[in-house]
Structures are given as C-alpha cells and as structure tokens.
Amino acid sequence: MSAIPEEFLSKTAKVDEASIQPFPNSRKIYVEGSRADIQVPMREISLADTPTDFGGEKNDPVVVYDTSGPYTDPKVTIDVQKGLPEVRTAWVEERNDTELLENFSSEYCRERMSDESLDSLRFDLKRQPRKARPGKNVTQLHYARQGIVTPEMEYIAIRENSKLQALKASDLLKQQHPGQSFGANIPEEITPEFVRDEVARGRAIIPANINHPEVEPMIIGRNFLVKINGNIGNSALGSSIDEEVEKLTWGTRWGADTVMDLSTGKNIHETREWIIRNSHVPIGTVPIYQALEKVNGVAEDLTWEVFRDTLIEQAEQGVDYFTIHAGVLLRYVPMTAKRVTGIVSRGGSIMAKWCLAHHKENFLYTHFEEICEICKAYDVSFSLGDGLRPGSVADANDEAQFGELETLGELTKIAWKHDVQVMIEGPGHVPMHLIKENMDKQLRECDEAPFYTLGPLTTDIAPGYDHITSGIGAAMIGWYGCAMLCYVTPKEHLGLPDKDDVKTGIITYKLAAHAADLAKGHPGAQIRDNALSKARFEFRWEDQFNLALDPDTARSYHDETLPKESAKVAHFCSMCGPKFCSMKISQEVRDYAAENRIDTVDVALEQGMEEKASEFKEQGSQLYHKV
C-alpha cells in the first residue's frame, strides 16, 4: 500500500464542484417515454421577454440536447464513491437473455480484485458482472434486426428530437435553411422505429454495454445529430484517478457525447472502474494499450491470449466500445516506410511492430471472429481503428491509409454477420480538398457504417492551435457525413491536456458538430442559432450568454469591457458604444416597414416612401440612446 502515492488514493475522490453547477437560467427536464422508466434528460433554457421597443413578445424556452448527465440535476446527490444511478438495469433484465456471473471471467481482473495492496484505490463495486446467457446475442443490432424496438431506442428517439415538435408553429423552427446532406436521409422527426431501422441497417450504433447500466443511451450515425468524443486517461508521466474522473465530468458538462479512456499509466484497471461507474456517457477504450502494459511495453510479447483476457476484463467492467486495430495488415506496413511521419497511431504502431517482429498477420485480424463473439456477449461496439492514419498532410490519403480502410470495410461485414455494432475510425491530418474523398470512400467501403474521425487537421503548421486546425476539418467531414468527431485539444502534439484544454477542445468540437448539423439541414438544428441571434438583436444580453455553448466565457468576455450590471440591459455594446448602434437602426427600419406595410421592394417603392421621409427624419435622431 505504501507504494501508492497519496494523491493517487481514490478513497478521497470527490466530485468536481465546477461540474455540478446548474447552467444559468436553465433547468433539467425529463421527457417521459411510453413507460415511466424512460426519462430522457434535456436542458431547458428560459428566456426573457423581448423589450417593448422591439415588440415586447414572450420568448419560449429553448430546449437543448444535454450531455451533462445527473451532474447538473440539483435533485441528484452526487457521490463519486458510489457512482451514478442505474438507468438501464430493468431494460437489460427484462430481455431475459443475460445472467449474472459469480465472479469476473478475466484472470487478470480476478488478480487485481484479490490484491489487497490495491484496496485503497479500488472503486467499491457491489454488483456482479453480467454476460449473455450461452448462445444469446445481446447487441442492440441483434434486437433491431429482429424488429425489436428496445427502450434504449425509444429513449434515443426522444432525445434526438429535443421536443422539436412542440415548436412546429414557431418562427425559430421555420427560419431554417434547407440543408445539403450529401445523401444522408434525415427524417423530419426521429421515431423509435427509425432508430431501430438505422441500427438494423448498420448505419448507426448505440454503444451501451450491459455492464454499463449507468449510461444514458445515445446514438452515432449519419442520420442523427453529429456527436463528439473527448479523450481522457492517465499516462506514464502522471495524473491521478481523481483527475481523470474530474476530466470526465468536466468534459461531458461541456458537451462530450462519449469519452475514451486512453490510460497508459499506472492502475489502468482501477482508473477505468472509477470512470465507468461515474459515467453517464458511453466509454470507449483501446484495449491494446492495457495489453501492452501487461507485457511490460514489449509489443513483440503480445499474445492473443493476453489480449483476449483484456477484452473480457474490460467488457465485464462495462466498456461500451473497443478500438481494435485489426486493419493493420502485415502487407500494409512497408507502405508506411516512405511517409513523412510513418505510423503515428499508437495502436497501429504496436500492431505493426508485432507483425514485423513475428512476420505473422495481425492477430486482431486473424482472431476477429472470436473478438466478435466477446462483443456480442456484452454488447460492446467496435470502433475499428485506423492504425495507419496519416500523421501529416503529406501522408494523407495514401495507399497505406486507404488499404487499411478497405480492410476495415471487410471487417465491418464480418462484425455485421455476428450482429455486432461497428463504427470506423478515420484520420488524422488531411488538407481540406482531400477530406471528402475520405468520407466518400469510407461510406462506400464500409457500407455506411458510422465514421468516427480525429479532426482531421487541415494543416500541420499551428501546434498550440490544433483544436482549430482540426475543428475546420471536423466541421467539414461532419457535414459530408461523419457521425462522430473525436476532439483535439490545444495541447495536441505538445503535452497532456489540463482541464482548460479539455473544455476548449470540447467547445470547439461542439461548435464544429453543430456547424455540420446546420449544413446537413438537420431538422431543428437552427433553433438555437435563431434564438441566440434574436436575443442578440434585441439586446437581451443574458439570453445571449445563456444560449451560448459556453455561457461563462461569453459573460466574462462581455464583462471585461462593460462590467456593470446595467450594461446587461443596455441597448448597445462595447463595439460601437452607446451613441450609434446598427441593431437599433435596423429596428427603426423594421418599425418603418411595419408602419408602412412594406414587405417587398416593389411594394415599398409603390407605396411612396417619400411621404414618410421627413416624418422619419424627425423621429430618427431621438432614437439614439443617451450615454
């Protein structure tokens, strides 16, 4: 026990206070489904009335998709020592195709559990692991193909709609541009049956391990809202369990739809347990990272047996999706020799090294059907890793990358044969004009299985700003059809992200995903933009802040120039100052048009604006606001 430094002791772990603050002027609402235990969380942002000089109307609250989980519900008492409430246990149980195991199936897991020296950092899980009964397949894909609409699917349908139907008559909804979706097929309303259809088709996945009952179901697919992932995880150079749980709650507060635990440091098993038990979002991992630690970092010593035990260990903890680098085939490895940056994927280079050292085909590829068997016993989704993704714009779209993508297409069909859910990972570093080729090839090779990309970064020359170089690529590939965008923080290529970096990365990707939803013409996507812009036009400063992805930063930037409370109701801003305001003049134009019932230019001219000119001139100068 003395070997574990004080700061790593997890018995003192507690929730990050910043992560449990309610959002300003917001309340957590739950929309009930067809049964009382389907309670779908959303955030409702209340708005002020329009000031009388702009018309004085009431503004309906805006409902937004909420990834922040129970942490922002003041009615829920958060105790990270106990973990989150279970959402899905009844649903899993009533399907009657799983059983509780007496003990963990993984040897390694049992060793860790019986090691007393780890007591002080172990999450106190009271639950037994769950597994499919022999011969059963418990994936959402399997149910979908049988025509079963699961509670998870209904939950997701309600969640994706975000009470859109209540706004049918509202201008906020009507003022949306038709999108360009490049062949996506997004319905006006997401129904539970549509969710089932898309999952059955393999075009969307619901990452939801039966051992992760805490998860609030969500979906990843091109016909749904674009999702984002945030990475956390310790490294050999540091970070404690406490810090990782804090990054989880902080990242989901700002919009992470899923979180990947990429730990490569100490106590990976225990760290992951704390993360999963406190996570309402799906957790993904790269099991080869932990397997490598088990063989002391020597890639050549990896074996299928060590890896298999790791998969089972993680599946029984509740990991929702596995990155598996099964497409790094022996024959692709030499293709990377001439690259500017070789192989930059950690998993990819591990497998490349193993393949070369043994001169054997990648064991993840040769054992792929056995991995499918494991996945379907717990409903772990595949995230087929792009181990040969380009690490520089020079290496984009080369034969190694695209060769691997073709293999991932082949593996997709094998996974589907087993009714195992699958998404495909993508690059990386790609200049703008080569992004669409990636998306199109992925859709073709992988038959529309969801694409999940890291960025891509559109230039290599801005380390320190790679959340932005990649946010550009992410927005574009999201528009073209990518289903989930893996965030990049400002520290990419340089260091380990801290809490601020995590937030910056998440907000950047949230706005990129939203820009993609707008461009695809996702129904209702523009509501929040319209509501915020209306608030901006009407000088409802607080509403403008509260509707922002990051209300805290918006408010603090405003307050740097105009700190006084009175400025929040002032009909001017710091850009033009009080003497002249274009918004105010626009309102005058609007009033003028209304008075004269002017709708179009022709009418305007016909109605003889001359007559009104002098009258307007008299009123006009009084409309300036006094300093």
Place this chain on the structure above:
Amino acid sequence: MSAIPEEFLSKTAKVDEASIQPFPNSRKIYVEGSRADIQVPMREISLADTPTDFGGEKNDPVVVYDTSGPYTDPKVTIDVQKGLPEVRTAWVEERNDTELLENFSSEYCRERMSDESLDSLRFDLKRQPRKARPGKNVTQLHYARQGIVTPEMEYIAIRENSKLQALKASDLLKQQHPGQSFGANIPEEITPEFVRDEVARGRAIIPANINHPEVEPMIIGRNFLVKINGNIGNSALGSSIDEEVEKLTWGTRWGADTVMDLSTGKNIHETREWIIRNSHVPIGTVPIYQALEKVNGVAEDLTWEVFRDTLIEQAEQGVDYFTIHAGVLLRYVPMTAKRVTGIVSRGGSIMAKWCLAHHKENFLYTHFEEICEICKAYDVSFSLGDGLRPGSVADANDEAQFGELETLGELTKIAWKHDVQVMIEGPGHVPMHLIKENMDKQLRECDEAPFYTLGPLTTDIAPGYDHITSGIGAAMIGWYGCAMLCYVTPKEHLGLPDKDDVKTGIITYKLAAHAADLAKGHPGAQIRDNALSKARFEFRWEDQFNLALDPDTARSYHDETLPKESAKVAHFCSMCGPKFCSMKISQEVRDYAAENRIDTVDVALEQGMEEKASEFKEQGSQLYHKV
C-alpha cells in the same frame, strides 16, 4: 490641452517591446530585385540536423512569408515617434506623375493641424502630402494596363515566391498534393509580369497609397497567397493612441497582411496618423465612421461634402483602401425588415438610415464616379462594403445581401473604367453549405475582382469562440477563391479585443488562410507543413516550435508537461511517455524497409520478410528508450 487625459498623450508613445523581438532561430533576410532599392524581406528559419538515428542529414533553412516588417529586424532602430523608413518614395517620384502639395487639401485636416490644443498628441509629420498631377492617374491598375511593371509589382513577385525556386530539388517541395482550386489560375512561379497581368485584369489589387511610402507592397487576389486582415481602432469606450500602435505592431508580427483602423472614438485623425506612419502594411479605413463623428453621430446629417472632405483627408494621410458602402441602395433597405438580425454592418446601417430619412438614393452610389476621381489621384483601392451582410445564419444569402452584391458588381465595372483598384467585401454569418454560393456569385457578379470576407461564421451559438466558428468558414471560402480573410477575435459580439485576443484572432486566420493555400495547391504551400512534420517525426522539438505559426505558445504548452531542457532533445513526448513511441517504431519500420529494399507491398512479400523477422525481434525491444 488639459482636456486630453494623460494616457492619451502620444508624445510618450513607444514601441511595444514584445513586437520587436526576433523570432527564435530566425533571421530577417532581404532578397534583392532587379535594382538595389528592391529589397524584399523574408524570414529564414534555421533547422537542426536530423539526429543520427533518423539518418543524420542536414536540413535546409525554411523561408517564410514575413509580415512583421522592420520591427523584427535587429538592424533597424525603431522609434514610433519618427515612424518607419520609406520604402517606395523613389519609385513614386520617378514615375513623375505626382506633385507635393503646399498644404493638405482637406479643410477638416487643416483645422486639426492648426489646433494647438492637439499638439501634444499629434504625430510630427515633416512630409508634405502628395497627389497626382492634374489629369494623371497614379493607380497600380493604371500602370498595369499600360503594360508597366512597377517596382511594387516586382517586389510582390519576389515576395510571393518566398525563394521557392531554391527548393526545386527538395523533397519538401515535391511532397505536395495537387490542389483543387475551383478555377483559379496559379502559376508555378509568380513573375513580375504575372503580377502585372493579374492587376490589369482586375483580379488582384496592390493597396499602396502614394502617401504611404512606408508600405511593403503586397497583393490581394485569388491567384496569390490568401491574405488576412486584422482590425484595430479605438471606440467611444476607450483605448489610446499608444494601444492602437501596439495592436498594429503586435497584429502584423503574428501575420496580419493588412490592418484596418476602425476607430470611432476620440481623435480619429491623429490616431490614424500614428498608425499609418508606423505601418509597413496597407491600412484600410471605413471613412463613413469618421464622417459620422463629424456630424455628431446623426446619420441624417451626413452630406456628400462632409464625406468628400473626409476621403481627401484620409487619402492625403496615406490610407491604402477605403470601405465604401455604395451598394446599400434605397430599394434594398426594406428587404432587411423581416430579417432575424436586420442590418448589422455599421456602415450599412448608417447609409440605410440616411436613405430612409431623406428618401434619396445612397449618396455614395450617386457620387461614385467622383469617389473614383479621388481614389485615382492617390491610388486608394476600393473595398466595396457589404452593408447588408447577414448578421445571423438565418439571414444568409437573402435577397438583400445578394441584391447588394449585384450592385457591387456594377460598381466594380465603374471603378475599373477609372482604373481604380477594387475588392469586394463579403459576409458575415453563413452556414457551411451556403458559403460556396457566396463565392461563386461574387466571382460572377464582380468578374473575379478580389473577394474579402469577414469569416464567415458558420454558426451563431458560440460567442466567445467566434474566431473558431468563423475560422471554419474563412478556411473554406479561402479555398473556394476568397483573396483576403478579415479576422474575427474571441471577443466578437461581446467586447473590445485586447492584445491576446488580437493574437488569437490573427493566428486563427493565418492557419485558415494557410489551410486554404494548401487546398488550392498553391506552389510551395506545403513546404512549411512538411518541414514541421519531419521535425516532429525526428523529435527535433525546437525546430517544431520554431516552424510553428506561434513558436511561443507551442514551446510553453510543451514545457507545461515536460519543462526540462533535456526533454527538448528526448526521443519521446508527454503523450505516450518514454516507454513506448509510435514515431520510434515507424523509424524501425523504415530502417527495416531500407535494409530489405522494400518499396511496395508486393516487393515486401516477395522478399520474404520471414527471414528477417527473428533478427528484427532481437533488435526491436532494445529500441525503446530508457526512462
């Protein structure tokens, strides 16, 4: 004199120390043209040799386009009280078509100059104003159409090439993807004759007032490198002359190709003088802002006479381009009444108000040919303002915006008739899928006159991050053919940018413009990416930092995790730690391929990799680096 607060006194103004630091491992070089007084500045970044375990070769220095001016040349003594050295005086004089005036032509200017109470904040200009001799046209467009290659054009050709030809044999140049330029016509080498051609065609402009001899000539056009503009300027709420000069030097240090002075506060005339005299980049203004101040902020009181005097005042100070909102026609104004955010352009709303109040056509439109006469007497370029640009995604691409754009096309042809250079301003807020329509329509309506856009912002929901929402749109429209991108800072919509915001905005736009150059396939654009990625792969940390757009931030982010100097030569980084490194494994793959002369997958398989497998395995594990 007592009316001027201490901090506004400009006699104490001095250069910002942070702006005159040389860049790390960089030196200022000057490439001489066909005559000794054409000395084109560039930055040369020296690189370390490749470490021996990666091959040990020498790495040639990388030359980058340099906007930082004399400020980063340690040989130049900077004194903001005296202003910058003159670059162009001899070139202007030898054309023998201008004359020095006895006094300033603007009445307002003469008043200000003779007001003793302003002595304490006046820049001490010893030079007389210069103007075209009667009947002469002194624009670069006029010369170009006569077949004259001016020294400015030759300077620009050298500058745009950035010594690219010296790298003809280098992998750094060869490793570039062919671009997709959407009909741009970018040659392999920019010649002075090509510059002349493009200017004569109206497809590019050289903003360079004859009264701004300090300017280092640069060009704006779709067949050249994409440029960026940074805005500065005081407002009614604050900022001193000192601060504005500091923002100028700071913004150009990080990459601003032009700077707009958007001052709307006190002492606009004097502030501008200090800015121009200390600016090596072209300065743009929106003259209507100052004109409005002259009529005490009452738009209806604006007259052609006040405006005309303002144009002459600014032209004789050396303003290089004027934003003129001549496209805001009376008939377009009512089209904005139904918008979510009405008219958001300050200039646009001023003119809209004037048009409505007088029920007359916009005087900038009716007097447009007279404005051309002024512009051609000083070579002030037009930046035809988009007064009706959308202020929200809802309002994008509507009839008001596009109606105005059609009028700007009409005005372009009038300007060209006078041989006056012209670019066109564009939006604003536009969702991604509507951006290309803007660019295509602009090229069509304005016959390829350069487009100059503000962003566009691709979503409205992220105030505080609008440098990013707009950086996405900026990169895309730059790719599609936009010639210059006007930066947006994180404070957009919220407050006045400080120095940090200016830098963040500039770097964001620099990377967006560069992403566009890469996508267009601009010759040599990928050299810096390739050099940086090679440095990254070879663990040349210092080179990676020094090649970055912002070396300081890159270095400081790295040092947060690994502060020791030894980490700068370590063959690992904080992401994976020392035990495992994918870059290192890639080098093993490369070495292995080289040993076995493996170029392609087929060769690899034929050569029987099995034989080498055990040998590689032995070596392999020793290649890990010790902690």
